[in-house]
Amino acid sequence: MWFDFLNTGDSEGQPRDEVAHYGRLQDWVNAIASTTSLSEVDAQRVGIWGTSLGGRDVLVVAGIERRLKAVVSQTPLIRWTAAAGARMAGYGDDMRRYQQDLAADRESRALGKEPAYVTFLGNYHGQITLQSYQPTALVDVTPLMELISPTPLLFILAEEDYLPGQRDAFAAANEPKSMVTISGNHFSPYTISKQNAIEATRE
Incomplete structure (x- = not known):
């Protein structure tokens, strides 16, 4: 299932094309509630994935939303300085x-x-x-990382990402957790070849 965040795409909200930081979190919670209510969806197998700012969003949501069975955070923005x-x-x-x-x-x-x-x-x-x-007030999500457990957590990090705090945040999370690293910078996950993705190393 996919959805457009508040102020973007087919969703309502003004001004257009603005990242509504707190609104995005509510959008996630609403999307999870909607998804788990569908008869064709196994509510015991619902997970979320986010990248960059979305990677931060899913970490926060996973800390408060117990219906999730997995969370994947790719090259997340941890410290919004x-x-x-x-x-x-x-x-x-x-x-x-x-x-x-x-x-x-x-x-x-x-x-x-x-x-x-x-x-x-x-x-x-x-x-x-x-x-x-x-x-925003969510300057650093590291203190929230311990709230994610017992939901399984997967981090996907780029070796040359310039955003700070990613490995510290991973270290702060409780088990179960795992990390995958790929070569390149913050934007490489969107451009690397399929072969490079297959060769990503697990830590």
Whole structure:
């Protein structure tokens, strides 16, 4: 089963193409409830998978949703710091410009103007709002990792991923858990060949 998050694709919500961080978590819970209610679905075999920001989402959801029988988190964003947000939004290390633009966009939106957008690949019409990169209260999901057990957890990590805290988060999780590593960077899971995937090493 698949679904579009709030504000994206076929789902409702404004502004369009904005990552609604807390709304995404509720979307996951609603999707699980909907899926397990279907007569053709074995409710004892429902798992979730997420990548990057979605990889963070599924870790949080797995810690609170006991109906899940497995969770797979691929190259997850663990620590949503201002520095990480700036880098993902294309600002590099220019924190001053990043924070100025965020503040200017918030003021502009408060006055009823259109949000600022950042070019992005994926189901966001090639763009997402600048505010999507604003850190939230879920700055670091590491303290939540121990809540996932006894749900089996699989981490898929890229050896050269620039996002911090992934291995620390894995270490903080209780058993049962396993990790698969692949070569490349944060975006390599979307581009590596099938053969490379087959040759991924288990730790």
